[in-house]
Each structure stands twice: as structure tokens, then as C-alpha cells.
Amino acid sequence: MTHIRLLTVAFSLSAGIAITAQTPQNPPPQQPQQPKEIAATIEGSGGLPPKIAVPEFIPLSTDAETVAAAKALGQVLFDDLSYEREFYMVPRDTYATIPKASTPDQIPLDRWKELGVDGLVVGTIRKTASGMVAEVRLVQVSTGRTALGKQYTGSLDSIKDGGRIYAHTASDEIHQTQRGLRGVARTRLAFSSDRDGARMAGPVGERDISNIYRADYDGANQTRVTATRSLDITPVWSPDNSAIAYTSYRSGYPDIIVQSVRAVMEPSKPAKGTERIQNYLPAWSPDGSKIAFTSSRDGNQEIYIVNRDGSGLRRLTNSTSVDVTPTWAPTGNQLAFVSDRTGSPQIYIINADGTDLKRITSETHCDRPTWSPAPLNEIAYTSQAGGGNDIKVYEFATGATRTITDSIGSNESPAFSPNGRHIAFSSDRSGQEQIYTIDRDGKNLRQITKQGRNRYPNWSQ
Numbered sequence: 001m002t003h004i005r006l007l008t009v010a011f012s013l014s015a016g017i018a019i020t021a022q023t024p025q026n027p028p029p030q031q032p033q034q035p036k037e038i039a040a041t042i043e044g045s046g047g048l049p050p051k052i053a054v055p056e057f058i059p060l061s062t063d064a065e066t067v068a069a070a071k072a073l074g075q076v077l078f079d080d081l082s083y084e085r086e087f088y089m090v091p092r093d094t095y096a097t098i099p100k101a102s103t104p105d106q107i108p109l110d111r112w113k114e115l116g117v118d119g120l121v122v123g124t125i126r127k128t129a130s131g132m133v134a135e136v137r138l139v140q141v142s143t144g145r146t147a148l149g150k151q152y153t154g155s156l157d158s159i160k161d162g163g164r165i166y167a168h169t170a171s172d173e174i175h176q177t178q179r180g181l182r183g184v185a186r187t188r189l190a191f192s193s194d195r196d197g198a199r200m201a202g203p204v205g206e207r208d209i210s211n212i213y214r215a216d217y218d219g220a221n222q223t224r225v226t227a228t229r230s231l232d233i234t235p236v237w238s239p240d241n242s243a244i245a246y247t248s249y250r251s252g253y254p255d256i257i258v259q260s261v262r263a264v265m266e267p268s269k270p271a272k273g274t275e276r277i278q279n280y281l282p283a284w285s286p287d288g289s290k291i292a293f294t295s296s297r298d299g300n301q302e303i304y305i306v307n308r309d310g311s312g313l314r315r316l317t318n319s320t321s322v323d324v325t326p327t328w329a330p331t332g333n334q335l336a337f338v339s340d341r342t343g344s345p346q347i348y349i350i351n352a353d354g355t356d357l358k359r360i361t362s363e364t365h366c367d368r369p370t371w372s373p374a375p376l377n378e379i380a381y382t383s384q385a386g387g388g389n390d391i392k393v394y395e396f397a398t399g400a401t402r403t404i405t406d407s408i409g410s411n412e413s414p415a416f417s418p419n420g421r422h423i424a425f426s427s428d429r430s431g432q433e434q435i436y437t438i439d440r441d442g443k444n445l446r447q448i449t450k451q452g453r454n455r456y457p458n459w460s461q
Contacts, residue, residue, distance in 0.1 A: 040140045040147040042119035042178055044088065050118040050178075052087040054078040055095050057134070058104065060126035065159060070125050072162035073134070077121060079218065080171030080185040084421065085444065086178075090117055109141055117141050119178075123170070125163060131155045134166040138174055148177055161221055168216070182419045187217045188460040189424055190225070190235040190244055191435050195452025198229060208453075212246055214261070217417075217437070217459075219448035225261065232257070234281055237460040238288050245282040245291055254280040256293050258308070270310040271295065279304075283326045283335075292316065292326035292335055303337050305352070316354050325367065330374040336360075338367055347381055347394070360394055361401075368413045373420045380404070380414035380423055391425050393440065404442045415458045416440075424448070424457035 044050040054077050059070035075092070082089045098111045104122050112120050120141050125134040131154055138148040150173060152166045168185035175183035194210045212225040212235045226232045230250035237244055241261070248257045255273030270291060271279035277297040284291055288308065295304045303316040303326045317323040321341035328335055329349075336349045347361040347369050365384035372378040372393075383392045383403075388410030394401050405411040409429030416423055417437075422444075424437045435448040435457045448457075 040143065040145040042138065042140055042147055044118055049086060049088045051090050051116055052081060052119045052121065053090040053095065053112060053115070053117045054081065054092070054121040054123075055098075056100070057123035057125050058101060060103075060124050063127060066125055066127050066132075069132075069159050069163045070123075072164075073123060073125060073167045076162070076164050077123070077136075077167035077171055080167055080183070081121075081174065083185070083218070083444075084175055084179075084181060084183055085439070086175060086181060087119075090115065104135070104137065107139070109139070109144055112141050119147065121170075121174075125166070127156075127159075132159050132163060132166075134163060136166070136170040138178070148174055164216065164220060184217050184417045184419055184422065184459075187418060188214050188237075188241075189217060189219075189435065189448065189457050190214045190237055190460070191426075191449070191454050191457045192233040192235060192246075193449070193452050193454045195454070196224075197452070210453075210455075212244060212259075213454075214244075215448065218446070219435075222449070222451075226259065234456045236282055236284055236458045238284050239286060239461055240288055241460045245284060247280040247282065254278045256280070256282045256291065258291075268310070270306050270308060271304070271313075272310060281325050283328055285328050286330055286332045292328065294324045294326070303335070316350065316352075318354075325369060327369050327371045327379070329371050330377075336369045336371060336379055338369065347379065370415050372416045373418055376420045378420075380416060382412045382414065391423060391438075393423075404438060404440065406442070411436075413456050417459050418461045422459075424459055426455045426457060 042050040054074050056074040057070035059067045081087055101107050104124055107122055118141060120139045122137045122139055134152045136150050137146050140147050158165055171185040172183035175181045191213055192210045193213045194208045196209060198209045209229055210231050210233055212232045213222055214225055215222040228250045230248055232246055232248045235244045235246040243258050243260045245256060245258045247254050253275050255269055256271040256279045257267045259267040271293055273279045279293050279295045281294045282291050290305050290307055292303060292305050294301055300320060301322045301324055303323050305316055306313045319341050321339055323337055323339045326335050326337045333352055334349055336347055338345050339348050344365050345367055346359055347366050348357060348359050350357045363383050367382040369379050369381040377396045379394045381392055382389045385407055389412050390407055391404040391411050391414045392401050393404055409427045411425055411427045414423045414425045422437050422439055426433050427436050433453045433455050435454045437448060438445045
């Protein structure tokens with residue numbers, strides 16, 4: 001077995017599961033120093049993407065839970081690696097001709113080579129007295145060298161969802177080490193959903209209850225974050241993923257709520273809303289120290305900025321028109337927002353000190369801008385198209401705009417993934433509003449939610 005230098009990385013998950021990742025170790029007994037870490041880059045032939053195969057993990061424990069997790073992990077890791085489109089994923093139904101291995105040392109590399117595989121993911125999982133242990137090796141099939149070797153340990157709770165976190169972590173590390181890419185397998189989506197089906201009475205009559213939910217990037221593990229008989233909408237993750245800010249009507253009027261997702265504590269209200277001072281549509285600054293939002297406190301709907309603790313309130317825009325839906329540039333020096341100051345709603349940008357206002361769109365109706373992460377420097381937004389809406393992207397470098405969605409249904413509320421390669425949005429293309437993700441080139445459309453009406457997606461970091 002190839003020996004790999006020990007490397008330990010700790011992951012803190014909002015679900016409360018602590019997982020430690022290690023590379024397998026077995027240093028020579030006569031040598032106190034660690035051996036050099038072996039690294040190999042998996043290359044495709046003829047300049048094509050590497051061909052990667054991900055068979056089922058090998059269960060090293062015979063209990064039903066571990067056996068089921070081994071089967072699921074291979075599929076989850078295959079899907080995670082497929083998502084970024086960096087590899088050619090060898091279809092799993094072609095693996096049937098290759099005998100399944102019962103240990104990692106029984107892998108028939110020659111058979112995988114005949115199948116044209118460049119990189120083979122060999123995974124194992126076993127149950128211990130204190131938890132679960134999964135090992136993942138990415139093997140260069142042509143040489144048998146280990147391109148990546150990691151061990152992941154976690155509590156027994158980590159296997160409840162089939163051990164998906166092990167596959168997500170392995171996928172992100174494979175993308176990082178092999179392609180220099182930050183993957184999104186461990187990220188999450190927050191969104192608003194009315195799936196609980198209750199209704200409430202309010203000053204404008206009955207309204208559906210809508211609460212904040214979160215899910216894995218691929219829609220798995222959908223979990224309710226808020227549980228109020230109110231409208232909780234427009235969630236946004238804090239940059240450190242420790243909290244979600246959102247608009248809530250729980251007091252009878254809209255106000256900004258900041259709620260921790262890692263600790264049990266009382267939610268805060270940094271915008272200090274009242275029946276007269278109504279606040280909504282929060283947006284975190286890139287460093288997490290401030291929140292931009294829309295407020296009616298001075299009579300008109302304007303953009304304001306406040307520190308996370310509620311101090312330092314200041315007004316950013318000043319007009320007699322409606323200024324809403326702020327979003328921060330990744331530098332923290334500018335914001336974009338929507339205003340109807342020239343007639344129809346359009347996207348504007350402004351310096352964080354309130355200077356240098358510029359309009360960047362001239363369309364029928366624009367809404368919900370979201371600034372891409374660096375270094376892309378783009379803004380995705382909702383654009384009215386016929387009877388519905390499409391998602392468009394404005395490129396600062398060229399001033400050009402491209403359409404991402406296909407005009408099927410009404411597509412709204414875009415949100416970039418933290419690596420900028422994907423956009424989450426809501427659409428009623430299936431008959432009812434649901435959350436979808438799509439690559440920034442308009443390919444790889446995936447439906448994330450199916451239950452109830454789901455809107456306002458936001459991607460964690």
C-alpha cells in the first residue's frame with residue numbers, strides 16, 4: 001500500500017457533526033521522519049478531460065447500515081464530481097463487467113484500464129465502536145499511483161443520511177487538488193417555502209405561512225430553519241455560514257431577522273423595525289460586519305446600511321423613487337440595487353459611501369440583482385421577458401448581457417454559487433414555484449425542490 005504523509009483537517013458542520021479528514025499513514029518504523037507525500041495528477045488523453053470511475057464503496061463492516069451507506073456513497077460522489085463538469089464520468093452501468101473488490105488491495109487495475117479509465121476512486125467505509133471511518137483514494141490507473149488519499153472519521157450520526165458528508169468532502173478535495181477548483185459539494189442552499197400549508201391572518205387578509213429552509217446544494221436533507229406562523233422570506237447566508245438574515249413578518253410588519261444556524265440563541269433585529277419603520281431584503285457585506293437592506297423609515301423605500309450589531313445605521317440612497325434589493329460587490333466597495341427613478345425598475349450600482357451612482361441596464365423591468373464572487377465581476381438579475389421573467393447576467397468587463405434561462409415559465413431571484421460557476425433561482429416552469437440550479441453558461445439545469453412553493457434561494461459560502 002502506498003504510504004501518504006499524515007494530514008489532518010477539521011470540518012465543522014452546522015448539523016453538529018465533527019468530521020476529521022486524514023491521509024492514510026504507516027511510516028517506516030526505522031525512520032522517525034515522515035515520508036514525502038505522493039501526488040499524481042490525473043490526465044486525460046489527447047487534451048480531453050480525465051475519465052473518472054466511481055464504483056460503490058467497499059463496506060468493511062457487515063451491518064446493514066454500513067452496507068447501504070457504501071452503495072449510496074459511490075453514487076453521491078459520482079454525482080458530486082459530475083456537477084462541476086471537470087471530468088468525463090465513466091457511466092456506472094459499465095462497471096458491471098469488472099468484479100467487485102472486497103478489500104482495497106483487490107482492485108483489478110488492468111480491467112479498469114481496459115475500460116479506458118484514467119482515474120479510479122476507491123472508497124471504503126466501516127463502523128467502529130465510536131463512530132464511522134471512510135477512506136477514499138484516487139488512483140492513477142495507468143501507474144497505480146495514489147493521487148489523493150484521505151481518511152474521514154465521524155460520529156455514528158454521520159451515517160444517518162448515508163454518510164453523504166464523506167462523499168461531499170472527498171469531491172471538493174478531488175476538485176481542489178486535481179483541478180485547482182473550489183467545489184460546492186459541501187455548500188448549502190437557503191430558501192423560503194410554504195410547504196407547511198398553514199395560513200395566517202394579517203392586516204391585508206389571509207396570507208400563506210412561509211418559513212426558511214436549508215438543503216444540501218443538490219436538494220438533499222431539506223430542513224426547516226424557522227417555525228413561525230408568519231412570512232419568513234428572502235434568506236441570505238452570512239459569509240461565515242454561521243447565521244441567516246431574512247425578512248420576517250412575525251411582528252405584524254416586515255423586519256430583518258438574524259438567526260444563528262450553529263447555536264441556540266435569540267434572533268437579533270439589527271434594523272430595529274416598528275409598524276412605521278419597515279425593513280426588508282437584507283444583504284450581508286463580504287466581511288459579514290454589515291447588512292444592507294431596504295427601509296421605509298424616512299418615508300420612501302431607500303437603501304440603508306447597518307452594522308451587524310445594530311449600530312452605525314446610515315442611509316445609502318436618497319431619492320423620491322423606490323430603491324430596493326441591495327447586493328454587495330465582493331470587494332465591499334460597491335453595491336447594486338433596483339430603482340425606478342427613471343421610470344421602469346432598472347439595476348444601478350453605487351459606491352458604498354453613496355457616491356458615483358450608475359445605471360447598468362435599460363430593459364423593460366429588472367429585479368433581484370446578485371453580484372458574482374470574485375474574480376468574475378458579473379451581476380445576475382431577473383429580467384422581464386414577455387409574460388414571464390428570465391435570468392440574465394451582466395458582464396462588467398464588456399458591458400454585455402447574456403440570457404441564462406430558456407424563457408420556460410417565469411424565472412426569478414438568481415443567486416450565485418460561491419465559486420461563481422452555478423446560479424440558483426426560482427421558477428414556475430413545472431407549474432408551481434420551485435428552486436433550480438443551472439450552470440452560468442445555461443447548461444445543466446437541475447430541480448432542487450418539489451414540495452410546496454419555494455422561492456428566494458441563496459447559496460452558502
